[in-house]
Amino acid sequence: MSVKLEKVVETFYENLEQGRITGRKCKQCGAVEFPPVYACNSCGSTDMEWVEISGKAKMYSIVMPAPLSMKPEYKSLGKFAYGEVEIEEGARLNAVVRGMTKKKRKEIMENKKLPVSCHAAIYQRDGYKTVVFDLDEEQ
Ligand SMILES: [Zn+2]
Known part of the structure; x- marks a missing residue:
């Protein structure tokens, strides 16, 4: 697993500890990935932000x-x-x-x-x- 992906997974679990279920929203095409991934599955962009689902x-x-x-x-x-x-x-x-x-x-x-x-x-x-x-x- 890449370090960047590990960081994504880590943040996902940290958010869960705070009671927040989060995914990653692609800033380029608007797709929401859940469970969160490092790069958008729809367009491949890595320009993503955390959103609560x-x-x-x-x-x-x-x-x-x-x-x-x-x-x-x-x-x-x-x-x-x-x-x-x-x-x-x-x-x-x-x-x-x-x-x-x-x-x-x-x-x-x-x-x-x-x-x-x-x-x-x-x-x-x-x-x-x-x-x-x-x-x-x-x-
Ligand atoms: Zn995208």
């Missing part, structure tokens, strides 16, 4: 975790799934989405409700904070 997002796909692959540190997440999430600002990422059960997934798939609304939350892992998403209640 709204947290609003949509989940486009749902992958239930395989029970046997469940890592112990994931236990405190409760029910969750993996999925492709697009934040309001436009960036897409693969993320953990809490509050998803097999039953909910079935209902969402049967009623063709994707994408479903969710929002970003700060999750305390062992010794550091990270970002997960919570399924919005009204689906």
Whole structure:
């Protein structure tokens, strides 16, 4: 990992410690990258600034975790799934989405409700904070 990228990652985690979920906005084309990257994925510019994201997002796909692959540190997440999430600002990422059960997934798939609304939350892992998403209640 380059030193510059390390610095970006460091700032991202420092912001999380202060309760702020941040991405990087490209000053050239306006694209917002999340999780933050050093150079814009859309135009390659390195002229980027930190912005707080709204947290609003949509989940486009749902992958239930395989029970046997469940890592112990994931236990405190409760029910969750993996999925492709697009934040309001436009960036897409693969993320953990809490509050998803097999039953909910079935209902969402049967009623063709994707994408479903969710929002970003700060999750305390062992010794550091990270970002997960919570399924919005009204689906
Ligand atoms: Zn750009």
